[in-house]
Amino acid sequence: MRVTVPFSRSDGTNLKPYSLATGCGRVGYGFFNYVIVQINGEKKELGTSLSVTQLLESLGIRPGRVVIELNHDVLSRDAFEDTILKEGDTVEIVHFVGGG
Amino acid sequence: MEDLFKLAESSYKSRLIVGTGKYKDFRETQKAIEASGAEIVTVAVRRVNITDPNKDNLLDYINPKKYTILPNTAGCYAADEAVRTCRLAREAGVGKMVKLEVIGDERTLFPDIPATLEAARILIREGFVVLPYVNDDPVTAKKLQEMGCAAVMPLAAPIGSGLGIRNPYNIWIILEQATVPVIVDAGVGTASDAAIAMEMGCDGVLMNTAIAGAKDPILMAEAMKLAVEAGRKAFLAGRVPKKLYATASSPLEGILG
Numbered sequence: 001m002r003v004t005v006p007f008s009r010s011d012g013t014n015l016k017p018y019s020l021a022t023g024c025g026r027v028g029y030g031f032f033n034y035v036i037v038q039i040n041g042e043k044k045e046l047g048t049s050l051s052v053t054q055l056l057e058s059l060g061i062r063p064g065r066v067v068i069e070l071n072h073d074v075l076s077r078d079a080f081e082d083t084i085l086k087e088g089d090t091v092e093i094v095h096f097v098g099g100g
Numbered sequence: 101m102e103d104l105f106k107l108a109e110s111s112y113k114s115r116l117i118v119g120t121g122k123y124k125d126f127r128e129t130q131k132a133i134e135a136s137g138a139e140i141v142t143v144a145v146r147r148v149n150i151t152d153p154n155k156d157n158l159l160d161y162i163n164p165k166k167y168t169i170l171p172n173t174a175g176c177y178a179a180d181e182a183v184r185t186c187r188l189a190r191e192a193g194v195g196k197m198v199k200l201e202v203i204g205d206e207r208t209l210f211p212d213i214p215a216t217l218e219a220a221r222i223l224i225r226e227g228f229v230v231l232p233y234v235n236d237d238p239v240t241a242k243k244l245q246e247m248g249c250a251a252v253m254p255l256a257a258p259i260g261s262g263l264g265i266r267n268p269y270n271i272w273i274i275l276e277q278a279t280v281p282v283i284v285d286a287g288v289g290t291a292s293d294a295a296i297a298m299e300m301g302c303d304g305v306l307m308n309t310a311i312a313g314a315k316d317p318i319l320m321a322e323a324m325k326l327a328v329e330a331g332r333k334a335f336l337a338g339r340v341p342k343k344l345y346a347t348a349s350s351p352l353e354g355i356l357g
Binding site: 039040041042059060061062065066067069072074076077092093094095096097098099100 | 158174
């Protein structure tokens with residue numbers, strides 16, 4: 001059977017097929033397990049078991065200069081490491097900018 | 101005796117509070133703030149651009165160890181949005197003092213007073229030190245100080261308008277009844293506007309556009325510093341009363357006959 005669309009799993013993550021191709025043709029295929037998270041208003045597909053610290057790293061953001069809101073509650077900096085992003089999470093990453 | 105500006109639990113030498121918006125770059129922001137002599141600096145809370153996270157951060161240029169960072173709630177049109185912004189700002193670790201502004205109208209940027217009162221009540225309950233931006237309305241100013249705000253910040257004129265103090269009489273009434281510092285916030289256009297606010301007896305002046313929007317922001321920052329100092333000294337010195345007719349400055353005796 002060939003799966004062409006992503007589908008949800010009972011553990012709240014999603015699967016989607018992928019294939020690896022090179023110049024010599026397809027060399028591998030499998031499934032990519034991911035969650036959909038809203039970050040600063042944009043939908044993003046993230047790998048499962050990604051912590052907030054890892055998310056910031058992957059986005060190239062220094063954790064010391066930002067504040068995170070997870071599902072409308074402020075997330076303490078101490079909790080970045082242990083907070084794993086789940087399907088449907090809403091994340092806001094904010095910082096100070098010039099203002100009057 | 102040194103004339104210090106007491107605000108909440110702290111004392112400051114400078115009575116000028118400056119914003120950090122509208123500058124060409126962070127370097128210019130930094131220079132202008134240095135030239136202004138301000139010790140309290142306002143900032144806004146915004147989303148990080150995640151597709152291009154700017155490596156430079158405002159706080160790399162405005163050292164929170166050197167300046168008191170005063171986060172604002174600019175752009176908030178509802179009490180809950182303003183409260184949410186303040187909670188985020190507090191988590192940044194720059195203290196619990198916030199500039200509360202809940203905007204009621206896009207064109208004038210005048211405050212939404214019921215929403216400002218509601219947000220102030222919640223924030224004070226949560227332990228914030230609240231500095232609210234309000235109209236030049238003595239009734240609202242009184243309500244806010246009675247509620248426990250650390251200062252009241254009546255506007256001189258609409259934000260960014262540069263019109264100067266539109267209604268000095270209302271500011272006088274606010275000053276007369278004040279039990280907390282009165283800081284004129286918004287609408288200052290040039291140095292004389294700031295000096296007038298201080299001569300009237302205001303405790304401080306908060307501005308952004310007047311400096312950042314000037315042709316030479318760094319020079320204007322210095323002008324504002326001097327204006328606020330001059331106005332304050334004139335207030336403390338006590339001006340002469342205004343009179344309709346002349347009073348000679350030179351002695352009337354010994355005039356050559």
